[in-house]
Amino acid sequence: MPSYDPNAMPLTALVNLDKPLDFQGYVAAGGYQGAGKAILEMQPSDVLELVKDSGLKGRGGAGFPTGMKWSFVPMFADDDEHKPDNKYLVCNADEMEPGTFKDRFLLEGVPHQLVEAMIIAAYTINANKAYIFLRGEYFLCAKRLQCAIEQAYENGWLGSNIQGSNYHLDLYLHTSAGRYICGEETALINALEGKRANPRAKPPFPQVSGLFGKPTIVNNVETLSNLPHILKHGAEWFKALSPNSDPGTKIYGVSGRVKTTGLWEMPMGMTIRDVLYGKAGGLQDGLELRGFLPGGASTDFLTSEHLDVPMDYDNISKVGSRLGTAGIIVLDSQNCPVGMILNLLKFFAQESCGYCTPCRDGTPWVVEILTRIENGQGSIDDIDSLNKLCDFMWLGKTHCALAPGAVEPLRSGLKYFQDDFLQHIEQGCCPLKKDHIGVGLKQNHLTKNPPAAVNGVKHE
Structure with missing residues (x-):
């Protein structure tokens, strides 16, 4: 067998974005x-x-x-x-x-x-x-x-x-x-x-x-x-091309607040740390890593404890996520996981084909609940409802894999960032926005129509 060559990156060797080869x-x-x-x-x-x-x-x-x-x-x-x-x-x-x-x-x-x-x-x-x-x-x-x-x-x-x-x-x-x-x-x-x-x-x-x-x-x-x-x-x-059991190379991507966003072709099975810190340069100054989606928006969150997991199909699966498209989306310490998950679920709710009930009705329902929580109007019962919806929309209960993929970041977010969800409910606002919004929202978080502005900041 030929020896492993870490410099052989065939897929991108001829890439020229300015003037591709004729x-x-x-x-x-x-x-x-x-x-x-x-x-x-x-x-x-x-x-x-x-x-x-x-x-x-x-x-x-x-x-x-x-x-x-x-x-x-x-x-x-x-x-x-x-x-x-x-x-x-x-x-x-x-x-x-x-x-x-x-x-x-x-x-x-x-x-x-x-x-x-x-x-x-x-x-x-x-x-x-x-x-x-x-x-x-x-x-x-x-x-x-x-x-x-x-x-x-x-x-x-x-x-x-x-x-x-x-x-x-x-x-x-x-x-x-x-x-x-x-x-x-x-x-x-x-x-x-x-x-x-x-x-x-x-x-x-x-x-x-x-x-x-x-x-x-x-x-x-x-x-x-x-x-x-x-x-x-x-x-x-x-x-x-790969020292791993999965052969060939993989094009890994990183987006979020890292020092260098982009794409890198690397041998299959490089660790998450190799990609996130070796290529993307780690997070921007002053930020800490909270978590990341390893394979695009429809994969489960992983955290810093998983940085040394090889980025291949089997190893990512063993720690509870999927390699997916290998597009890492970073969640940093100054971004709210509840808001991030809400943003993703809005996308999936919009893109549902509407063919089956769990996806057609379940994704908008999740968006409604997450919006309440993010706006400081949530209750502790909403956490139970979200967990039930994750089960309602899981594999084997829908016509295709869109709904299960949509709830992967939610399901894992409830696991790794439960304290953030509870803080939203207990404090009546997103903790990261608290310094800007003030404490007035807490007094109104159970009202159906919160004030349009609190302490001069528009509330939507």
């Missing part, structure tokens, strides 16, 4: 070699085995083994009467998870990498049509992706008889009309078909009956972007 520049840097090897030298089944051997897991949040997911797509002989007239590959680039911006970085900085990756993936599952489902607000991504797609067509990497082979593939860019729920793969498929973006019941799973009722694979941008490098360098090389 087709000629990307080829000169080694681009399309992986796609050429797959199409011209390997059978689809060989590529599938290579991806399985690499141990690549989905980078969109779930962490499901990519090769295993592809293997669920039924394969047919050319003369099989049951062979579908098409299969589909879809790239999920609808990046709307708060605190997550890794896919945008790749799409703006090296668009040809994704185009090459989709050629490899589509060839492996025998798909002849592929779609990039892009977040509608990513205007620059759309411009650069469309340019890369056109250049790939012009140079024989898309269309009929790719590079003289018998394989053909058409790739389309679809800009989303919006909604966070489109990040769920079956809701994405419905939206791509022109329907309301409601998640579908499973089974059937998309690998068997997806887009337009045909076998479909949906993968994340970062997941797919690993493929050209795995094809070029092999499975053992990919495994050696």
